[in-house]
Amino acid sequence: MEKNLREIYGKGDRIELTISDIAEKDQCFGRLGDGAGVLVRGMLAVGDRVLAEVTRVKPTYLEAVTRALLEPSEDRVKPACPVFGVCGGCKWMHVGYEAQLRYKRKKVQDALEHIGGFSDMEVQPVQSAKRALHYRNKVEFSCSSKRYLMPRELDMEVLEKPKDFALGFHAPGNFEKVLDIETCYLATEDMNSALAVTRDFALEKGLSPYAARDHDGFLRNLVLRRSEEHDELMVNIVTSSYDAGLMAEYRDRLLESMPGRNMTIVNNVTARKNTVAVGEREYPVYGDGFIEERLGDLHFRISANSFFQTNTSQAEALYDGIMKMAGLRPDDTVYDLYCGTGTITLYLAERCRRAVGLEVVESSIADARENARRNGIGNATFCQADLKDFHTLLDSLEEFGPPRVVVTDPPRAGMHPKALRTMVRLQPETIVYVSCNPANLARDGKEICGWDYRLEEVRPVDMFPHTSHVETLACFKRTV
Template structure:
């Protein structure tokens, strides 16, 4: 019988695939199944059938493979925050190493290049300095609740993380092990306060309600702790009452922000924001430098691993005292500033206004005079006029978003023929695509994975490029 959507199947998981899914085969057809590990024998239900592959949902683990462990968190198999908590950390790293190698060889075509051993994370739990909790009017039901004969109500004030692939259902979490435990305690207090005070969660389908997101930032090297409440409406009295309750319960909180997103956009960044308490930012360190971080500014999520990542970048950049460095997609200037002690000048380019504002302030706070920041879209701003103004780069650092670099930027790099490039990526597949094009002009000398996100399939990768002679 041909495999069809809705079929229940028994399957042996042979390998770990991209995005943390296990992969097995039936009659030569690849079947991808989340929440599985190599060696597992499982029962699953086919949810999608395509010509070359199928996707299935795990129903039961019939026999556990050698890589499977008991997850630390009760929500692990339903939560979008962790995809590999059921796999031992030792083997998570092996799978990520294989993933990067596959992308470099298969997509990048660099089959002779061996990927360096992954740099692991000392703290595979409680490592995040930022958690973004979603709020909704419907909670995700467990499989046990779905299987009950009686009706189970899913309507409530739900706070937590989205169930994988569902924008309309929130996993109403009762524990989380990704950020310092105070994060969950604040979230739970916030949930109970909203229920007690009859505050409406935002309904994304009908575009009504009040509370949209709760975001908590906790600095790693300082005691700073930010609570950022994202609302659909501006109600100063209500937010101030909530802020007062939060401060009484958690005196550790150093600043409280209200972002007001009164649009249909699902983003957690408000159309405008108000500082309710404290300075409106937190301060953290990377290396010897302090960084002020606003509510909506990007900052590396795993602070100690960011130091490991930046050390790899510094080593690959091989900076000399008279060098001019360009840092593309520079964010709040953390890497720009981190490299400034080795170079004559470092120029950061970034699209987001709030990030550029933070970057300039961070340079001032750290008394760094040899950095400059330019706001704009990389494909429009990174032009000959800019390099004429600031000088031709001796080394260029690029850390693009998950989609990789725009083709125009790749072409510009090939034209510039910068002596050295260091490519930092949170998506090794798009990095491999860009490296394939850059390989026409540059020799790809090293590829170094750095595990910033234990319990997930995500992996940071750094590549060292040198101009071909």
């Protein structure tokens, strides 16, 4: 609009509009009858007709918060979770799954067009998940002495649960308060059973919950992991100190409450002043202290603090997509940048002459080498390196020969500019870029194409149903 919107609208104005698109940071977008654009906060779906209140007036658009849903979209469904809208974990559970896939495809398409300038690239349909619920193989619960009260409890004289104990998820934007969760609909049934047993045991024994601000309390976290291949559960209870007798009682309670369940139990202990669920020391309580999982033909040993993709079946789909885009030949050398614990590198190594994984985290490199040993893969090499200094490693990597294929799976912030420039100077025929952030994929993709590459294929994979997150595979081919 040519007119300054501040001349027309003011803070507190009530407006009606229909949501036409999903925006970033839990916002949606719509337009008023006069063409003014509005960013609206609230759990909304494309097609919702809402009453909103203006919270900020910018020269060219408005910001608003939803006050009422006037007419629901056809994309809306009833959320399975009773704490939807309060828990920040599944912000798209009110949207039908097929609609979620459309939204995610459009999110990738829009980023490539508006940020990367790829106006002629048609993004493929999102590869859907086999299960939209109960799909996570790892769930991390926090314990707190400050329970986040549900809206219906605010006026109650007698609360439904103790106010000074919660085991669940942190309330959005609040590092102290935790929403007490009875059932997580992304966790499996046995994970939810272990959660219930742990809560009952903690309350019965009077275990003090952790207070983040005061750095006080015994019970800090409950981290649950599950192997689909072996139907095995890992229970990792994180505490501020070690009590062997108490852990023996906890073990017995779990085994009695979940008879026949194949499980291992560990106790991570930390005195750090943070809410990170990683221990400084680890004590085995029951079993081997690890679980094993399979991806394709590979087997991985997963300890309490190991990294592993949290959606096993979709990880296979993702890695199969990487293999297809890479188009490997038996005599190829492949580089895997930001390789983590080596899962992608080992997938690649089975189909090429040499796979080289590079990663900055020392413990991840150690896990990667152990995974290679356990799977009998001798043609995978792992190097610890900060990828921003990738150019300093090239002489030491000469023995493997130039890579025909490079796979890069950077963190959410995207590739470091120095790493990207070094990668394209290697002139691989094919670059497969694995992204968890469409905006940074578009930004880095534009840079890659400036070095005589073209974007040939884009395929999103839905690793995290009921969230706005989407993993994307992009294939770049050298043009000269």
